[in-house]
Amino acid sequence: MAEAPPAAAIDTHTHLNHPRLHRGLPQVLDRAREAGVAEMIVVGYDLPSSELAVELAARHPGLWAAVGIHPHDASHVDDKTLGRLRELAGREGVVAIGETGLDFYRDLSPRQAQMEAFESHLALAAEMSLPVIVHCRAAQEPLLDFLAARRIGPVGDLPALVWHCFDGSEEEARRALDLGMALGFGGMVTYGKAEELRRVAAQVPSGRFLLETDCPYLAPEPKRGRDNEPANVAVIGERIAQVRGESGGQVVETAAQNARRVFGLTDRA
Numbered sequence: 001m002a003e004a005p006p007a008a009a010i011d012t013h014t015h016l017n018h019p020r021l022h023r024g025l026p027q028v029l030d031r032a033r034e035a036g037v038a039e040m041i042v043v044g045y046d047l048p049s050s051e052l053a054v055e056l057a058a059r060h061p062g063l064w065a066a067v068g069i070h071p072h073d074a075s076h077v078d079d080k081t082l083g084r085l086r087e088l089a090g091r092e093g094v095v096a097i098g099e100t101g102l103d104f105y106r107d108l109s110p111r112q113a114q115m116e117a118f119e120s121h122l123a124l125a126a127e128m129s130l131p132v133i134v135h136c137r138a139a140q141e142p143l144l145d146f147l148a149a150r151r152i153g154p155v156g157d158l159p160a161l162v163w164h165c166f167d168g169s170e171e172e173a174r175r176a177l178d179l180g181m182a183l184g185f186g187g188m189v190t191y192g193k194a195e196e197l198r199r200v201a202a203q204v205p206s207g208r209f210l211l212e213t214d215c216p217y218l219a220p221e222p223k224r225g226r227d228n229e230p231a232n233v234a235v236i237g238e239r240i241a242q243v244r245g246e247s248g249g250q251v252v253e254t255a256a257q258n259a260r261r262v263f264g265l266t267d268r269a
């Protein structure tokens with residue numbers, strides 16, 4: 001028999017601000033709550049989606065916001081954009097800067113522009129004392145080198161950086177953990193070929209992992225190919241629980257505690 005859904009799941013990376021989910025938001029939130037997902041972070045990827053994230057966090061209990069410009073749009077980040085992000089970052093319910101980072105897979109913005117935008121996001125996060133949600137695709141080594149060169153590390157015992165939808169190697173995970181990062185695990189951990197990622201999930205210290213969906217993207221098996229949503233976060237927790245030899249409830253609970261600590265959720269509730 002399936003165990004009862006735990007009460008305290010937190011989806012630390014959602015795009016409820018994306019038109020594909022925003023359209024049916026009341027139903028999406030209902031299904032999330034039925035599945036035991038009490039809180040969700042709505043992550044911005046450009047200025048309009050960051051504005052909407054802040055608005056959603058103000059309007060719905062249990063929703064939090066992150067504001068930032070995705071590396072795809074890095075070439076559009078200028079002083080005006082950063083000024084607006086700074087204003088948004090000071091609003092009620094904003095718990096992180098992001099998503100920012102490096103995407104050398106699609107290369108939609110020049111790599112130099114991506115690094116400059118990432119640097120600006122890191123500076124803003126330091127100024128606002130907020131953690132950073134990092135997107136990284138096909139750029140694991142450059143990302144780790146970039147952070148190591150800046151001696152970015154844990155702030156006190158809080159991981160200041162969250163590597164969202166981590167899909168790097170065991171070695172890259174070790175380097176990220178050494179830098180004080182927390183690793184977010186999403187639907188990819190359920191995919192057939194993700195053996196190495198499951199080994200990472202099995203070994204990551206219990207204080208350093210988060211659960212996330214990245215909805216509407218990356219739906220977990222067996223829902224792959226459909227729109228993802230926060231209600232699926234328990235499926236990801238279950239798969240991680242199998243490889244860690246823990247119960248799904250335990251993994252969800254530990255991840256929720258980590259999310260509260262990393263994003264300071266209790267302080268703002």
Ligand SMILES: [Zn+2]
Pocket residue numbers: 013015043099214
């Ligand atoms: Zn995302």
